[in-house]
Every structure is written in C-alpha cells, then in structure tokens.
C-alpha cells in the first residue's frame with residue numbers, strides 16, 4: 001500500500017501533470033477569450049505529436065539525435081499545433097462567433113472528428129499506432145528509491161519554460177494586457193483600437209502551440225502515437241481546467257498537476273481506477289465547487 | 303467633421319434605426335436626444351464601427367467610413383465612450399488608461415496624455431492601482447472619459463455620460479465635456495438628460511423610434527413646444 005504515494009509515483013505524476021498542464025492551458029485561454037470549450041483541442045495535441053514524428057525523421061537525415069535536433073522538433077511541433085489551431089478558428093469558429101454558443105460547440109466536436117478521421121486516412125499516417133522515436137538518448141538517474149529519467153527533466157523543464165513565458169506575456173506586456181482586455185469586454189477593446197480578431201487568433205496560436213509541445217513530450221514519454229491519441233488526454237486536461245476554474249491560467253496548471261498525480265497514484269493502486277479517476281474528479285468538482293479552485297462565479301460554463 | 307445620411311441598422315429582421323441623418327460640424331457640440339429605445343445608442347455604435355449599418359453612409363473628415371471596423375476608426379481619430387462606461391473590470395485604472403493608448407506609438411506623448419487625464423480628474427489619479435470594477439459609478443464615468451482623452455480623437459462620441467450620477471457629478475462631467483471641447487475636440491453627445499445636454503450643445507437632433515425628426519440650433523430646440531412637452535417635461 002505504501003507504494004501508492006511513493007516518491008516514484010509523485011515523479012511520474014508530475015511528469016504526466018506537466019503534459020496535461022500544457023494542454024489545459026489552451027482550453028482555459030480559449031475559453032477565457034471566446035467562451036468556447038474547444039473540443040478539438042485534444043486533436044491539436046495529436047497533430048503536434050505527428051509533426052514531431054515527421055520532423056524527427058526529416059531532420060535526423062543530417063542531424064544526430066540530441067538536444068539540437070530535439071529543439072528543432074519542438075519548434076516544429078509547436079508551429080504545427082499553433083497553425084492547426086489558428087486555421088480551425090479561422091474556418092470553423094470565426095464565422096459562428098456571434099451565433100448561439102451551441103453552434104460552435106457542435107462545430108468543435110465536428111472538427112475533432114474530422115481531424116481524427118483525416119489523419120487516419122492519410123496513407124503516411126494511417127489508423128494504426130506507431131512507435132515514437134527516441135529523439136533524445138534516454139538516461140536514468142537514481143534519487144533514493146525513485147528512478148528519474150532525463151525525459152522527466154525535459155518534460156518538466158519545457159512545461160516550466162513555456163508557462164513562465166506565458167505568464168510574463170500576459171502579465172507584463174502590452175499584448176498580454178490587450179488579451180486580458182479582450183477577454184473582459186470585446187466591444188470596449190475595439191474602442192481602444194485593438195484588433196480583436198487578431199488577439200483571438202494569437203490566443204489560438206499560443207494554445208495550439210502549447211498543445212503541440214505537449215504532443216511531442218507525450219510521444220517521447222509514452223512512445224506510441226495514433227490519430228485518436230488526443231481524445232483521452234484532451235478530456236482529462238479539460239477536466240483539469242475545470243478543476244482549476246476554467247478561464248484561470250494558474251488554475252489550469254494546478255488542476256493539471258493534481259490530475260497527473262491523482263492518476264498515477266490511482267493507477268498504482270488499480271489500473272482501472274487510474275483510467276476512471278479523472279471522471280471521479282469531474283463529478284466531485286461539479287457537485288462541490290462547479291466554478292473550480294480559482295474560478296469566477298459564473299452560471300453558464302458550457 | 304462627421305456627416306450621417308439615411309443610416310439604417312437592423313438586428314436580425316428588426317430595424318433598430320430606420321432613417322437617421324445628421325451633421326456634426328468641426329469644433330461644435332451636437333446632441334442627439336430621444337426616448338428610451340429611440341435608437342441613440344445604435345446610431346453611435348454604427349458611427350464608431352461597432353455595428354455595420356445595412357443602409358446609409360457615414361462620412362468622417364471627408365472620407366466614407368461606412369462599415370469600417372471600430373479598431374481602424376480609432377486610428378483615424380474617432381473616440382467613443384459607450385453606454386454603460388464599459389471599464390475593463392479586472393484591469394487596474396492605470397492599465398485601462400494605458401490600453402486607450404494602444405494606437406499611439408510615441409511613449410512620451412502617451413505620458414503627456416495620462417498627465418492631462420490626471421490633471422482633469424484628480425480622483426482618478428488617486429486610484430491608479432485600483433481595479434476598474436471596484437470604482438464607484440461616477441469614478442468609472444470619469445475613467446471612461448479619461449480613456450477617450452488618452453485615445454485622443456478629433457471627435458468624441460459620448461453615450462449618456464450622466465447616467466446614474468448624482469446632480470453634482472452630472473455638472474462636473476458636463477463641465478469636463480465643455481473643457482474637452484474647448485481644447486479642440488468635436489463632441490457628439492447622446493443624453494436622456496435633455497435639458498442639460500441642450501444647454502451645452504450648439505446643435506441638436508431629436509430621434510423618434512428610429513428616425514431623426516426635429517433638428518436645429520440647440521437654443522431653438524430647447525424652445526420648441528413639441529420638444530419641451532416630450533423631453534423636457536414642461
């Protein structure tokens with residue numbers, strides 16, 4: 001029984017939490033700015049994983065495995081995630097921006113299925129899982145009873161750098177101030193001269209890029225990718241965002257780490273429980289504190 | 303400065319305004335008065351680009367701006383204090399003012415304009431670190447006007463600046479509007495508070511259920527029997 005909360009499980013949980021956090025941030029940022037639960041967001045994560053997969057094989061032709069190559073792959077995975085997010089917003093959500101919310105929600109589910117089926121249909125990708133390459137040579141370190149691989153460090157470091165960068169952008173730059181203004185009052189932001197559509201695109205770009213980065217990290221850490229890989233992590237990251245208080249950036253991060261640790265610890269106890277713990281958390285949050293840990297009090301969440 | 307001809311705005315199939323025309327000459331204060339639901343707010347929103355009109359034209363400084371988006375018009379010199387103040391509630395007072403300078407690249411100019419606002423509204427200066435949403439109604443109105451001063455348009459559209467304010471504050475806000483106008487800004491004012499508005503305006507137009515009807519110099523409008531009965535309560 002002791003092993004459920006062992007240091008090893010905590011380390012694994014933090015690692016999984018870092019990946020959930022990067023996905024959850026996109027959910028929460030997009031919700032904050034356009035009040036939409038973007039159910040295609042998990043698929044942006046999948047697109048990032050495939051972009052990482054493809055760019056690794058392209059660049060590995062003339063670059064050896066290692067930090068340089070991993071960095072290029074990270075940038076391309078983020079670019080792909082960001083691009084698919086911006087395109088989805090432009091073609092699917094923007095035309096529905098001032099229509100009833102249900103239209104965008106149904107569209108989001110449609111986009112999600114479209115991406116999954118389209119990726120399954122592309123001959124070079126296909127529906128079956130693929131092994132993800134070891135972009136970085138794997139090393140193991142021992143800390144007491146816990147085994148920590150360099151991937152843990154990479155996952156946590158990438159997530160930390162991106163999250164610190166995002167916080168700086170939002171709190172300290174004028175672009176971030178404009179993002180906060182747009183999320184509070186779009187018409188007032190327009191009257192300040194802010195191009196609201198551009199700020200919304202930027203939000204999708206950042207959210208998608210973070211999901212793309214998470215796709216690479218997930219591929220590295222759990223080395224199997226397939227076109228439906230975004231569904232469950234997407235759902236769990238969404239639950240993490242709800243747990244933290246959807247629309248809240250620190251909330252998404254905290255919710256994601258709680259989710260990651262709860263999931264690894266529950267799995268150590270019983271693997272079925274590990275699969276289901278996210279939904280237990282969702283039900284408990286919706287019953288006890290629907291606005292989440294840092295949530296504002298709002299009545300209509302979806 | 304601003305010329306509006308046969309403006310029509312529809313929401314879905316309902317016309318919010320049907321045929322509104324008026325002129326705002328440079329340097330003057332022009333007011334639009336009318337009952338609740340007459341279409342005053344809609345008219346201002348169509349002028350500043352927040353809604354696209356379905357017919358009619360808006361000409362600003364000689365250029366046809368009909369249907370241009372709001373954020374572009376700000377750069378051309380249009381500033382609009384919307385109905386209900388619309389302060390960003392979880393930005394500080396200072397951040398609200400800084401955002402109003404979004405289109406101004408020159409940092410020293412921004413600083414000069416902030417100083418101008420602080421000078422005109424000392425109460426705002428004392429509260430620069432406070433969140434916008436925690437200001438009192440009157441302070442929010444001052445901040446809303448302050449933001450428009452920072453944006454610094456050639457024309458200032460004001461939608462019911464006196465709404466919800468105590469009489470002393472109403473006088474204060476109207477004094478500030480006169481002061482801003484004296485510094486060279488043209489003003490288009492929408493008011494429920496018709497008698498005060500007519501007092502400070504050069505010209506006035508009456509809006510009735512989506513149509514501009516009576517118009518003329520503010521003094522004459524204030525003396526018009528129909529206006530006195532319908533809007534001045536005498």
Ligand SMILES: Nc1ncnc2c1ncn2[C@@H]1O[C@H](COP(=O)(O)OP(=O)(O)OP(=O)(O)O)[C@@H](O)[C@H]1O
Nearest residue numbers: 313317318319336337338339340341342343344345
């Ligand atoms: N977004 C909207 N959707 C549908 N109808 C609208 C919308 N905005 C305004 N209207 C309608 O258009 C008409 C004019 O409204 P508007 O707000 O312009 O009036 P107003 O003269 O500013 O009134 P008040 O003095 O009460 O502010 C009203 O009948 C209103 O119900």
Ligand SMILES: [Mg+2]
Nearest residue numbers: 342343344385
């Ligand atoms: Mg109005």
